[in-house]
Structure formats: C-alpha cells, structure tokens
Amino acid sequence: MKANEWIEILEKGLGPLPKDERDGVISYYKEMIADGLECGADEEEFVFTLGNPVDVANKILADNGEKIFSKNDGDCAYENADTQSPTQNDGAWIRGLIAIPLYALTYTLLIILGSLIFAGGATVLAGVIALPFSIVEWASGTVINGAGLFGISLSALGVGLALLIGSIMAFKSATKLNGKINSWIKGERKA
Amino acid sequence: MDVQLKRGLLDVCVLSVLKDGESYGYKIIADLSEHIVISESTLYPILKRLEQGKFVTTRTAEHNGRLRKYYMITQKGKQKIEEFLQDIDEFFKVYDFIRRQN
Structure with a gap:
C-alpha cells in the first residue's frame, strides 16, 4: 500500500x-x-x-x-x-408471548386464593357467631346439642383461621410471582 | 507488561527524551526504541495527553519544505519526571518486601 x-x-x-x-x-x-x-x-x-x-x-x-x-x-x-447492548430488550415480545399462559396461571391462582381468603373469613365468622349460641344451649340444659355445637363452632374457628392465614400467605407469594413475571418480560436481570 | 503501568511509564519516557531537548514524533520513537517498544499509534495519544496536560508545549517549524511539529518539555513536565522517580523509589521498597516473602 x-x-x-x-x-x-x-x-x-x-x-x-x-x-x-x-x-x-x-x-x-x-x-x-x-x-x-x-x-x-x-x-x-x-x-x-x-x-x-x-x-x-x-x-x-x-x-x-x-x-x-x-x-x-x-x-x-x-x-x-x-x-x-441494543439487543438487551429484543426478546421482550417473545417473553411477553410466553408469559400469557403464566399470567393466566398466576391470576387464576390469585382469584382462587382470594376466594379461599373469603371462605376462611366466613368460616371464622360462623365459628365466632355459633360459639355463644352453643354455650347458651349448653347452659340451658340441652347438653349434647350444646356440646356438639360448641365443638363444631370451635372447629369452624380453627379451620377458618388456618384457611385464612394459609391463603393470605399463598396470595402474597402469588403476587410476588406475578411481579417476577413482569420484570422478566421487561428483560430485567433479577427476574 | 500491564497496560496501565506501561502507559504511565511511556509518558515519563517521552518526557525524559524531551528533557534532552525538543524533538518530534519520528525521532522520539527512534530515541526510545532501544529502551522500550513504542509504536507510532501508541505515541500519538501520549503526545496528545502530554500536550493537553501542559507537560509539553509544541511549535510547528518548516523542514525540507514541509511542516514538522516539535515538542518541548515544560516545568510541569519536569516535575512529573521527579514525581515518577519518587514513586518508583516507594515502589521498589514494596517490591523488596514482596520479593522477601516469595
């Protein structure tokens, strides 16, 4: 040259x-x-x-x-x-596409868990309301009925509380999972 | 040799050449070549850096019907050589310490 x-x-x-x-x-x-x-x-x-x-x-x-x-x-x-790198976000739409069934899953989960929370709350409420009735029944002489109702309302209280706490925790996890899917679509590293 | 280390070293080498008197690109490389490997493309950013840092000044003079850029060391440039020598003294103390352990 x-x-x-x-x-x-x-x-x-x-x-x-x-x-x-x-x-x-x-x-x-x-x-x-x-x-x-x-x-x-x-x-x-x-x-x-x-x-x-x-x-x-x-x-x-x-x-x-x-x-x-x-x-x-x-x-x-x-x-x-x-x-x-300009390619950093190139996969976003593909990730979005993959995420549709994931979203369907997590939202369904959230709805189910929401209903469970409601059910848990209702059961606890039922237990709380039934408890005084059972005591009144018991005290007024119908011991077997009263004791049965007392047992049922205590069980309802326990089961309802367990359901309530369990589903609230699960609901939180599902919300986090949803957030992770969100950031994954946006292509953030810590997805 | 480590890139950063060599870069700093080359800066001082060029200043050291200029301490003997003004010089120009081709001659700086020629004068240095027996001591350290330096290419034309390596020298360019060094001269530019030294000029911007006011370690050297320049003048353009005619030579054989064309222009040639001459570089002259400044007081600040001479000071940089002194600082380098002091740093190296400290460096050698650490060097001795490291050598003792190996």
Whole structure:
C-alpha cells in the first residue's frame, strides 16, 4: 500500500471526529511517514509497520470516546449509552408471548386464593357467631346439642383461621410471582 | 507488561527524551526504541495527553519544505519526571518486601 492510500483510509475512518482533531491525526501520520522516508525507509514497508489504517482509526476513535467520558471523573470511562447492548430488550415480545399462559396461571391462582381468603373469613365468622349460641344451649340444659355445637363452632374457628392465614400467605407469594413475571418480560436481570 | 503501568511509564519516557531537548514524533520513537517498544499509534495519544496536560508545549517549524511539529518539555513536565522517580523509589521498597516473602 502506498502512503497516500494509507492516509486516505485513515482519514475516512476518522470521519466521526471533529475536523481539527482529525487534521491533527492526519498531519501526525503524514509527518511520521515523511520522516521515515527521509531516513531511507521503503514506503510500502514503512506504511506496513504503521499497521492497518482502519485499526489505527478505530483505536483513536475509542481513545477519544474514553476522553469524553473521563471528563465526568467517573469510574465509567466506557459506559457510554451507545455501548450498551441494543439487543438487551429484543426478546421482550417473545417473553411477553410466553408469559400469557403464566399470567393466566398466576391470576387464576390469585382469584382462587382470594376466594379461599373469603371462605376462611366466613368460616371464622360462623365459628365466632355459633360459639355463644352453643354455650347458651349448653347452659340451658340441652347438653349434647350444646356440646356438639360448641365443638363444631370451635372447629369452624380453627379451620377458618388456618384457611385464612394459609391463603393470605399463598396470595402474597402469588403476587410476588406475578411481579417476577413482569420484570422478566421487561428483560430485567433479577427476574 | 500491564497496560496501565506501561502507559504511565511511556509518558515519563517521552518526557525524559524531551528533557534532552525538543524533538518530534519520528525521532522520539527512534530515541526510545532501544529502551522500550513504542509504536507510532501508541505515541500519538501520549503526545496528545502530554500536550493537553501542559507537560509539553509544541511549535510547528518548516523542514525540507514541509511542516514538522516539535515538542518541548515544560516545568510541569519536569516535575512529573521527579514525581515518577519518587514513586518508583516507594515502589521498589514494596517490591523488596514482596520479593522477601516469595
């Protein structure tokens, strides 16, 4: 490759740089080549030792990007918005599609658990209401009826409470699961 | 050699060359080449950095019908060499300590 060609490719590669910046690089390499030739180097050989002009241009562009971001004094010299993978959210619609049956499942679960909470609450209420009746019955002489009702209302209270607490806990878990599906669709890492 | 370490080292090497008198790109590489490997594309960002940090100043002069950019060390540049030498002294104390344990 001749020097002119090499410089031309370099200049093209430096396109995104501001003009004065680009001119600085070009004159640096032109001077370098001229000095090399002046010292008796073979043109093509010397240009070869300078490396691939595309690589040289890319390296300068990268250095320049680094400089722009190091102005912030941050630790994130290369954390340019442009360098973040644009493919990060490409799978969102596929995930959304997969999530439809998942949503169906979790919402059904939530509805069932909601009904169970209601049922648990109703059972507890029934137990609480029946309890004084059983005591009154017991006290008024119908011991067997009273004792039976007392037992039933206590059982209702226990079963209802267990149902209530169990389904509330399950409801919470199901809500969390729903949230996880949400963040998974959005492509967040901690899904 | 570690990239960061070599980068800092090369900065001081270039300053050290310029301490002997003003110089230009091609000659800086030629003067350094017997001590450390440095390519044209490595030197460019170093010179730019040194110029921006005011460790060197530049002038452009005509040479054989073309322009050549000359680099001269500043007081700040000389100070950087001194700081480097002091750092290296400390570095060697740590080096001795590490060597003793191995």
